[in-house]
Amino acid sequence: MAVEVSVIATSSLGDRSYLASDGRVAIVVDPQRDNDRVLYLAGEKGVRITHVVETHVHNDYVSGGLELARITGARYLVAAADEVGFDRTPVSDGDQVPVSDSLRLRVIATPGHTFHHLSYVLDEATDGGWQPVGVFTGGSLLFGTTGRTDLLGGRHAHELAHDQHASARRLADLLPDGAQVWPTHGFGSFCSASQADASDSTIGREKAKNPVLRLAADQFVTETLAGLDAYPAYYAHMGVANTTGPAPVDLTPVTRADPTELRQRITAGQWVVDLRHRTAYATSHLADTVSLGLDGPMSTWLGWLIDWGTPITLLADTPEQVADAQRELVRIGIDRPAAHATGGVEQWTTEPGQLRELPMADFPALAAAHAGDTPAGLPAPDVVLDVRMTNEWNTGHIEGAVHIPLPDLPARLADVPAGAIWVHCGSGYRATAAASLLANAGRRVVVINDTFDQAESAGVAMADQT
Incomplete structure (x- = not known):
């Protein structure tokens, strides 16, 4: 053969x-x-x-x-x-x-x-x-x-x-x-x-x-x-x-957290990560959680953002999704999440006031807002925040935007100017993660859930690269 x-x-x-x-x-x-x-x-x-x-x-x-x-x-x-x-x-x-x-x-x-x-x-x-x-x-x-x-x-x-x-x-x-x-x-x-x-x-x-x-x-x-x-x-x-010499992996299920424990972990400053798609997160999510969906490179961004060793709790619709996340995490040395919860956002809290929404828009909406016609239900953008990496920013960016790469954001939340923030990346994945961090810090934020290559054709003014 x-x-x-x-x-x-x-x-x-x-x-x-x-x-x-x-x-x-x-x-x-x-x-x-x-x-x-x-x-x-x-x-x-x-x-x-x-x-x-x-x-x-x-x-x-x-x-x-x-x-x-x-x-x-x-x-x-x-x-x-x-x-x-x-x-x-x-x-x-x-x-x-x-x-x-x-x-x-x-x-x-x-x-x-x-x-x-x-x-x-x-x-x-x-x-x-x-x-x-x-x-x-x-x-x-x-x-x-x-x-x-x-x-x-x-x-x-x-x-x-x-x-x-x-x-x-x-x-x-x-x-x-x-x-x-x-x-x-x-x-x-x-x-x-x-x-x-x-x-x-x-x-x-x-x-x-x-x-x-x-x-x-x-x-x-x-x-x-x-x-x-x-x-x-x-x-x-x-x-x-x-x-x-790495130890053998353990992919057995981790302990389940009830609503009380979830709130305790959040209050203690631990990371509670919502693995659902960003649109599901935007519709309804548990307050003070972070959006890192399994549809993107979750483990890369999570491992980059957290302080190494911080306990992590995973939220998902199904146990299979939690298992998939565990597999992703052991690859970068995060061996055992602290806990998990599944079954839907309504089951993760006994207090309806702990559920939040995250407004989403697209680049045509941003162009309209810049022209003075902000879509109904959304705040006018005081800040456009670009959380892409530096090489992406250097290739082209929106006129007047503030640039803070996503990995730098946890340490630079105070550097984001005051007012309502419209945040974007290249596709919406990193922008949603950034928006969850900003919202957890008490900021008013809108996710631009759109691909950046559509921005200029949508009428958004781009910075002069010459």
């Missing part, structure tokens, strides 16, 4: 894990912590996992590699240069790892995303000898971009950017144009210097499309560093967890 490579996508974090097999044995690359998905896939294909490999010590999620290797008895390949608190099979540049009669891995040092980053070439046996099928590139060569180089600290970013350029060139020189490229990052991950421009790729395509293979080193470094934006605060905890 020819080699088969299956993708296990974690879209909420913008990452991919891989299972590569010859029909009998399998390699798993960069597994997420909820590795039941990998085990199910291996069982479905009837293959035995013999090798689990890490391209690098991850900074954006807690790895499932150590636990997966323990469960399966697989060899656990980790860079020899990384000092870790657990037993593993140390590998270095140039090592060849036999997997079966038909598969082997070749280890290639590709520093840049981290100092000790490795890529793994997957070779398949043919009548003419070993032939490369593709390369697992982790956070090195991505689709149309590369992994960012500042996650180990800004002081290393310039050096690592040069390393990243050299590493990508090395892969391009070593491998044929038809070799597949299988990155871990780049599908919405903040580990990527920019976002992926394709769903699959080859070395040949990257030679034609990827700036790292088209620009001279100095120009690549300059452009890469200039394009980097902020990354989630919880990343500071991921590398530590992965170096120490």
